Amino acid sequence: MAVKVDDIVTLLSRGISRRQIYFDNHPEVIAHSEEFTAELKRFLDEQGESTFFLGVAGRQLVYESHLLLGASIIGCRIVDLLQELSCGGIRLQCSVEPWEIRAWFGLVADLTEPVADLATARALLDAKGIRNIELSPVYDDPNWFGQESDSIPHKIANGNLSDNAIAMIPAYQSVYGSVEKAHTDAADDSAVDVDTTREMSGNMMKSMGDSFMDIMQLVDYPDFDSYTVGHSVRVAMLAAFIGRYLNAPQDFILELGAAGLLHDIGKSRVPDDIIFKRGRLTAEERHIMERHPEDGAAILLAGNNASPLTISAAWGHHLRYDYKGYPASPPWAIQNNATALLHICDVYEALTAVRPYKKAFSPRRAYEIMLFDKGAFHPVLLRTFISALGLYPAGSCVLLSNGERAVVAKAGVDIQRPLVEITHERDGSPVISRRPLDLGAAQTRDIEVNGLLNAEANVESAELSSAV
Ligand SMILES: [Fe+2]
Numbered sequence: 174m175a176v177k178v179d180d181i182v183t184l185l186s187r188g189i190s191r192r193q194i195y196f197d198n199h200p201e202v203i204a205h206s207e208e209f210t211a212e213l214k215r216f217l218d219e220q221g222e223s224t225f226f227l228g229v230a231g232r233q234l235v236y237e238s239h240l241l242l243g244a245s246i247i248g249c250r251i252v253d254l255l256q257e258l259s260c261g262g263i264r265l266q267c268s269v270e271p272w273e274i275r276a277w278f279g280l281v282a283d284l285t286e287p288v289a290d291l292a293t294a295r296a297l298l299d300a301k302g303i304r305n306i307e308l309s310p311v312y313d314d315p316n317w318f319g320q321e322s323d324s325i326p327h328k329i330a331n332g333n334l335s336d337n338a339i340a341m342i343p344a345y346q347s348v349y350g351s352v353e354k355a356h357t358d359a360a361d362d363s364a365v366d367v368d369t370t371r372e373m374s375g376n377m378m379k380s381m382g383d384s385f386m387d388i389m390q391l392v393d394y395p396d397f398d399s400y401t402v403g404h405s406v407r408v409a410m411l412a413a414f415i416g417r418y419l420n421a422p423q424d425f426i427l428e429l430g431a432a433g434l435l436h437d438i439g440k441s442r443v444p445d446d447i448i449f450k451r452g453r454l455t456a457e458e459r460h461i462m463e464r465h466p467e468d469g470a471a472i473l474l475a476g477n478n479a480s481p482l483t484i485s486a487a488w489g490h491h492l493r494y495d496y497k498g499y500p501a502s503p504p505w506a507i508q509n510n511a512t513a514l515l516h517i518c519d520v521y522e523a524l525t526a527v528r529p530y531k532k533a534f535s536p537r538r539a540y541e542i543m544l545f546d547k548g549a550f551h552p553v554l555l556r557t558f559i560s561a562l563g564l565y566p567a568g569s570c571v572l573l574s575n576g577e578r579a580v581v582a583k584a585g586v587d588i589q590r591p592l593v594e595i596t597h598e599r600d601g602s603p604v605i606s607r608r609p610l611d612l613g614a615a616q617t618r619d620i621e622v623n624g625l626l627n628a629e630a631n632v633e634s635a636e637l638s639s640a641v
């Protein structure tokens with residue numbers, strides 16, 4: 174399979190996080206640096222290039238004048254580090270050696286404060302003998318290593334993402350950053366800063382406004398590190414969306430969001446080889462994985478400032494309505510509706526998200542699986558969830574029967590007929606400005622949604638255990 178630029182950014186991001194956890198010569202760090210250089214060489218060979226440049230423009234990662242949207246949000250660690258080095262990106266030569274990659278990871282892992290300027294940062298690389306990694310001047314500088322800066326905003330627009338969504342990227346970088354930090358702190362046995370995560374949840378809700386569609390597009394990217402941070406943000410978004418749909422009080426929605434962001438905090442105690450394992454877990458691995466709800470609740474209780482709702486969600490999000498699931502629980506445990514809602518959001522997100530071993534299920538297929546699993550979910554909340562999201566949830570890209578492409582703005586009264594905004598004409602060209610269209614209106618009865626513009630996956634539901 175061809176190597177994608179996102180794969181390279183993923184490996185870069187993961188390498189930095191590994192080096193922050195482990196020492197320089199740890200087998201994990203060595204193996205990772207070897208994997209990174211091998212994949213980079215393969216990527217450059219396939220591209221017919223001799224260098225790889227990853228740039229930073231504003232708060233966004235850029236490769237060959239394409240904004241790497243998912244990478245910019247989920248890989249905000251790289252953005253932060255490059256900015257701390259006062260540079261506008263890194264250029265890697267094809268001949269870069271694993272030891273140089275390790276030296277670079279070590280350099281950025283040991284940074285305690287931003288360096289004064291680019292010359293100082295370059296001197297740090299020189300001092301380590303790193304020759305095949307170069308730091309670029311910042312984006313505004315005429316000597317920036319990237320391509321013509323004028324072309325970037327054009328590519329960013331990309332036909333699908335509104336200016337509003339692009340403006341929200343920094344807010345989402347902070348949310349990802351705070352959840353990622355909570356997981357790193359918990360893995361490190363440090364206290365989790367629940368207040369900051371709650372504050373980020375509040376900012377996220379504010380920026381949500383009426384733009385749920387844009388937000389869901391923004392966060393609809395595979396996770397780079399553990400598949401847990403992105404999953405948690407999407408679960409939080411879904412829970413908050415349902416809270417709003419039910420006209421719940423603002424404070425409650427905020428707590429729901431915070432609970433979603435931290436519900437899998439216990440996974441920070443699960444070894445990586447289990448988290449990243451593709452395919453079925455052994456009985457022993459499953460046992461370790463199934464400890465994460467109790468560990469999560471213990472981590473949050475130790476932090477002293479988590480709300481009962483957040484602790485309950487961490488502890489009970491794998492409990493089923495029929496009292497099965499885990500941890501083994503007394504009958505009263507399932508009576509918390511907020512936890513039951515997060516259970517629904519958790520499973521739905523895992524079913525509809527991309528994972529390394531599967532593509533995404535469509536919402537329709539996810540609903541079928543969930544409805545078929547008798548006794549698993551709170552029945553009223555599951556019905557509410559399906560009505561609120563519809564068959565084509567906000568943010569989905571759909572193909573209409575007239576050949577136009579659209580993005581869903583809102584579920585309609587009829588769950589098959591959402592309100593959409595046209596993004597592409599019949600000939601496939603992007604529209605100049607999006608046209609709203611209510612498929613529930615009488616005059617559009619002859620137009621239907623022909624399908625979602627993403628593929629269905631075949632995956633055993635048992636394989637989802639590590640994903641949720
Ligand atoms: Fe979980």
Ligand SMILES: [Fe+2]
Nearest residue numbers: 437519640641
């Ligand atoms: Fe989860």
